[in-house]
Amino acid sequence: MRTVLHTKELPEGERFDFWLDHMFRRVVAPMMITCDDPASFRGSIESMDLGAVHVSAVEASPCGAHRTPRMIRRSDPELLQLAFNLRGETAIAQDRRRALSRPSNMVLYHSSRPHQIRTGFGKGDTYGVMMVFPARLLPLPAHKVERLTATVLSGREGIGALISGFLTRLVNGTDQYGTADRSRLGAVLTDLLTALLAHRLDADAALRPTTRQRVLLLRVHTFIQRHLTDPHLSPATIAAAHAVSVRTLHRLFQTQDATVAEWIRDRRLEHCRRDLCDPALGDRPIHAIATRWGFSSPAHFTRAFSAAYGVTPQDYRRRHRLDHVLARHAWSPSRRPDETAPPAGR
The missing domain is CATH 1.10.10 (Arc Repressor Mutant, subunit A)
Known part of the structure; x- marks a missing residue:
């Protein structure tokens, strides 16, 4: 990832004002920022564009933010934002709900409706990952997605663990990706989030076949990585763990450059x-x-x-x-x- 902003390079008295100017004028959905102790404020943003998806790692001192109806009327890019906590606590309120997000939690919110965010609660810096993308990319009814804004989504289990692991590897990795690679990564992230939301909404039938296929493939890849040390790992055991036939599993890997057995061997x-x-x-x-x-x-x-x-x-x-x-x-x-x-x- 590339560093977009780091306040440590500025004089202490100018750090919070610079951060406020950046967040209000340059982020994708401007917000008003407040801070209990501006003199000691610290913050950094590192970002990566994945096609239509924008991913940022954000570290900041305790602060608050809100997006008002007036701001929305002035500019609304109609974006969905997924906040994934890695350190500290963050409270996000929208649509008459308030979610308290702790490490490994994720919370979704929409730029088109007022919302409030509070981080840190005076207990130290927070660190997390922000995934931002056009709301139109989700192939789910908007009125159903609204049911899940400002609710806690677990990043420890199921598809949520795939998303949190994916985001963590992105921000911690040093890999350099080409334009086509970044677009594919963005598509994988939106597919995973779509699958997670559809599961929570009992709307799996609304998923596109390609989305279901890509999510299943990533689940299989993750399963293989976790069980590489098992000498009995085989297409049959993998298929059984995912409730699919061996034939379906082999057909899934036709989009890869290797068969199931070759993929296992290469990872080992x-x-x-x-x-x-x-x-x-x-x-x-x-x-x-x-x-x-x-x-x-x-x-x-x-x-x-x-x-x-x-x-x-x-x-x-x-x-x-x-x-x-x-x-x-x-x-x-x-x-x-x-x-x-x-x-x-x-």
Whole structure:
């Protein structure tokens, strides 16, 4: 993500005024901001555009905000906003409801209707993720979605856990995404939120087939990641866990670049590769690493690893260990900054 604003770079007396100006004039749905202690205010925003979806990680001192009917009449982009709490508490009021959101909770609200937000309650900074997108992207009746504004949505279980995990990886990751990748990520997020809201509204029948398919695929991917260490993980066990047939599961993976078995194998190989690079696991036998990640046969693991990376696991570990030693030697604290390594042969 890229940093859009960080108040620590400003003089203390100017931080809250700058934050207020930014939030009122430059955010997608302007709001009036108040703060109990402007002199000690701290805030930062990092953001990422995912096609029509905008995701921001926001950290701020305790403050309040409200969007009035006058503001709505002046400018209304008709946006839905999902606030996902990672630290602290946030209260959001809209449509005669008030939701108190704690870590791992999510709350939905709409820019077209007045709302109030209060963060921190004097107990320290809050940190969370904001997902903002056009309301028209949700293929659900607007009057039904209104039933869920300012209500707490759990990010710990079911589809809510998929959304919270997805958002957390986005804000914590260092991956660089192309324009097409970002648009696909935005589509996945809106599909997940649509599925979550439809589940809460008992409106699953209103979901588009493509939305149901993408949500199911992400659930399957997450299930596989959580069960990679199980040597008995197979298309049959995955299909049973998701109440679908094995044929349906295979058909689901036709949109991927790998079959179900290949997808499992590739994830396991990647975890093994990382462990072989980890100095803390340098004394662990290679077969133990393979077994840990679900490979029951050392010979099969060696063949699969060699085919994927062009080198045996043992040679890969040896090569990485040598690179690590050379890097440590090159930056040894005992060497003076202007000292260079002696030429080879001397």
